[in-house]
Amino acid sequence: MPFQISIGPNLRKSAFFDATVQSGVQNFSVYNHMLIPGHFGDPEAEYDRLLNGVAMWDVAAQRQVELRGPDAGRLAQYLTPRDLTKTWVGQGRYVPLCDHDGWLINDPVLLKLAEDRYWLSVADSDIHLWAAAIGHERGWDVQVDEPDVSPLAIQGPKAVDVAAALFGDSVRDMRHFAFEKITLAGIPMILARSGWSKQGGFELYLMDSARGSDLWAMVAEAGAPFGIGPGAPNDIERLESGLISYGADMRWQTARANPFEVGLSAMVNLEAGHDFVGRAALERIAAEGPARRRVGLVLDGRPTPPDHSVPLAMGDSVIGQVCEFAFSRRFDQTIGVGLVRADLVDTAEGLTTVLEEGAVDTRIAPLPFGKK
Amino acid sequence: MPFQISIGPNLRKSAFFDATVQSGVQNFSVYNHMLIPGHFGDPEAEYDRLLNGVAMWDVAAQRQVELRGPDAGRLAQYLTPRDLTKTWVGQGRYVPLCDHDGWLINDPVLLKLAEDRYWLSVADSDIHLWAAAIGHERGWDVQVDEPDVSPLAIQGPKAVDVAAALFGDSVRDMRHFAFEKITLAGIPMILARSGWSKQGGFELYLMDSARGSDLWAMVAEAGAPFGIGPGAPNDIERLESGLISYGADMRWQTARANPFEVGLSAMVNLEAGHDFVGRAALERIAAEGPARRRVGLVLDGRPTPPDHSVPLAMGDSVIGQVCEFAFSRRFDQTIGVGLVRADLVDTAEGLTTVLEEGAVDTRIAPLPFGKK
Structure with a gap:
């Protein structure tokens, strides 16, 4: 049963909204209060591009929660059960976030931009409110903000060729989850080897939302020889690959789950000794078994x-x-x-x-x- | 430009979803990660019903954040700049919520159910995460939860007649924002004289989501003699009435505003002396002027x-x-x-x-x- 979506001022538009409309987007969902493309009218072709070629996705709805200031690292570490001690600047890490009772409330990628600056590239919940409240209540010197950052994903086996065409062959040597600050035709962005599929690829964290259509056009042009086409986070591929979808597989309000239940035990580093939100609850669950x-x-x-x-x-x-x-x-x-x-x-x-x-x-x- | 909405497992369905589909809902928006009806195909008739008759709205997406326990009142008071000292059990109050920097992050109605039990009937942001983090970080004895509660609004000048037909003539004497616990054909609910319009009406806080279709049918039947029909929160009426729409008029991420800027100075009770989130920032803004x-x-x-x-x-x-x-x-x-x-x-x-x-x-x- 198809229904229309009410697009109104209460829903945010992505920096790539105009470009996706021009590319023929057919439907939208809502993620972090922002419109996110669903598909472009040919789900079979979109799946094929992801598995055998290359697709480009508007994932600006994956918002960034920036932690900035002298205590940014301290707060980042306190927010996740994962030990961040050996995280270097330029490294991304998948970091489950739990509430004080040990329930998962998000599963972002953390990007360490500097010793005093981190981004959490978040799934669909208002982590900025939660993180800011915790930083303030603990009296730490850290600002929590949402910077002007809009990720554009290129995913699929040929994504590396598109990235090489845009940024040079050195991108072929980037490690999974590594990222670097880069400029393309004057457009500032973070280039990361990451993305929500197991087909390989990159995410371009556009840092100037006014340039969304420009960046979309440049990626489309560089990708044309490789058959690039528009797409969206792909539910079938993620089921095949076993990727977690916060909101579908669990959600605080509807289907709570803890990290041990969903196979993220390796991300709960109880032996590391650092304090973090939910530690006491997770120690109890670890002892009892999920x-x-x-x-x-x-x-x-x-x-x-x-x-x-x-x-x-x-x-x-x-x-x-x-x-x-x-x-x-x-x-x-x-x-x-x-x-x-x-x-x-x-x-x-x-x-x-x-x-x-x-x-x-x-x-x-x-x-x-x-x-x- | 009409687009379809991607309905998937990441979006929650309301307890009234099936009933609204059967009543001919044409489009949806998303609010608190839940599908909320947009309109039923005839916006003019829906507006007329609200202004001159009576409309019924699925507002289950107005989720309840429950504060429960010995420190529930203490937490409720700490979360809002509004002085709650004189709030009685059975009274609802409009309570702006600000972050530690004084920016509005929600504007719920607070329902005081008992000395140790409160609901925040929230607009579109994840207040449960924020409130739970604050309660825990302060070490207070209070649980923050989302109970099984789904509000159904009946709004318009004839709403009182529909409520009287359902619950008896005593509802005609209910004060604005007063509420009581009530049972209708075995369905537990809170009946409140409230709603997001200036046309008068009630909200039925259904407390058993399995009974959504039953309640919808009972309200439709009781309202038939008064010409009741389906509707949704109405943007035109709210603009005419000057009602605030968190998400459209301001939002933490896109268009921050403080309570003084949006005409809520009377809700910032600095003279009351109680501590609350954002107090220092709001004192500064009050001194400087918005x-x-x-x-x-x-x-x-x-x-x-x-x-x-x-x-x-x-x-x-x-x-x-x-x-x-x-x-x-x-x-x-x-x-x-x-x-x-x-x-x-x-x-x-x-x-x-x-x-x-x-x-x-x-x-x-x-x-x-x-x-x-």
């Missing part, structure tokens, strides 16, 4: 995704939830991700996904899909 | 609203911003709200609203419009 586990799921047939999480059942008992599923052409089956009771994670059979159209036989599979 | 003022605006002709804020200019100088405007049938002119430099608030002429189609002559008017 109640649930994140799993891959394979569903029989080609049921229609319901656009919201649904129960995972064993007989008449609900033993977890199916957060999202979709048909994967790559694996020729319907795949999904979900959370299941930890003691039942090795259950071989008898599971069903409970849909309005009926129960669908479901089995648990390792993440990412296709792993040998 | 830099800008919120004003009504009248634009020449019938220009097309651009769906985002635009500059307000005097000659070549930008002296403010026009946050939102629309054509008002009631006043037969194009009206809007904006922020203007405080020293220019009495400027009689020479102002223009800067649109892509050109500059439109604009004059400042008192809020609410039509005030004698």
Whole structure:
């Protein structure tokens, strides 16, 4: 059932809004109070570009929360269970954020720009309010702000060729999550080897929103020989790759989960000894063991995704939830991700996904899909 | 330019989602990560119902942030500049929330349910993260949570008749912002005399989301003799009435404003002596005087609203911003709200609203419009 989106002054427009409209965007979602493209009318072609070529995505809705000042590093470390001791300037790191009770509230990439300046490139929740409150309440000398930064992603196996065409061959040697400050035709940006897919690529953190259309056009032109085309964060590829989607796989309000449950134990560095938000709660959970586990799921047939999480059942008992599923052409089956009771994670059979159209036989599979 | 909305598992569905779909909703916006109806295909009829009859609105996206525990009152008071000393159980109060720098971050209605239990019925920002962080960092004994509560508004001059048909004639004597716990056919809810319009009405805070369709049907049936029909928070009526829309009129990230600038000085009770978030900053601003003022605006002709804020200019100088405007049938002119430099608030002429189609002559008017 297609509905229109009410575009109004309460929703922010991306620096690339005009460019995506000119490129034929067909629908939008909302992320961090900002319009984010959904697709451009040909989801199959967009998936193919991501898997076999190169796609460009407006991810300006991935806003930056800047921590700046003498205590910026202290605050960054206090906000995440991950030990940041060995983080160097120019390095990005995936940093789960938990609230004081140990529930995940976001899973940004942290960019260390300088010893006294960090960005959190955040998923869909108002981390700036939370981080600023904590910095102030602790009396630390740090400003929390949202700078004028709008990421544009180029993703896919040929993304590196597009980046090389734009920035030179040295980008081929950039390590995953490394970033550098760079200028392209007078446009200031951060170039990072990162992105929300497992197909490889870069994110261009545009630092002047007035130049959004210019940057979009330059990337489109440099990418033309490689068949670049517009796209958006791709749900099917992320399910195949097992990437976490905060908001779909868990959310503070609707489906709380802690890092141990969703496979992020390695990011909770309790042995490091630093204090951080949620430490006491996470120590308790670590001792008890998590109640649930994140799993891959394979569903029989080609049921229609319901656009919201649904129960995972064993007989008449609900033993977890199916957060999202979709048909994967790559694996020729319907795949999904979900959370299941930890003691039942090795259950071989008898599971069903409970849909309005009926129960669908479901089995648990390792993440990412296709792993040998 | 109409675009579709991507409905996916990252966006929450309201308890009234199915009912609004069956009632013919045509488009949605997103508010607090939740789908909220935009209109039902006939904006003129929806406006007429609100002004002359009665409309029912799904405002479940107005989420509740619950403060519960021995220090709940202490936290509630610390979160807002408004003095809550004389707030009784069963009373709602409009409470602006500011960050530590004095910028508005939300403007909820506070409901005092008990001495140790409060709800903040919030506008579009993640106040639960902010409030929980502050409570924890201060070491107070208070839990911050999102309960299963979904407000349904009935608004318009005949709303009181619909409420009387549902709940009895005693509702006619309820004071503005008063509320009570009530049960209707076994459905638990809070009935409040409130709502985001100046046409009068009630909000039914449904406390069991599984009963959304039931409640919707009961209200529709009780309202049928009064011509009730579906609607949504109405931008034109709110502009006419001068109501604040957090997200459109100001937002932390895009257009920060403090309470003095937007006409909420009476809610900043510096003389009360209680400590609250942002007190030092607001004392400074109070001493200096606000830099800008919120004003009504009248634009020449019938220009097309651009769906985002635009500059307000005097000659070549930008002296403010026009946050939102629309054509008002009631006043037969194009009206809007904006922020203007405080020293220019009495400027009689020479102002223009800067649109892509050109500059439109604009004059400042008192809020609410039509005030004698």
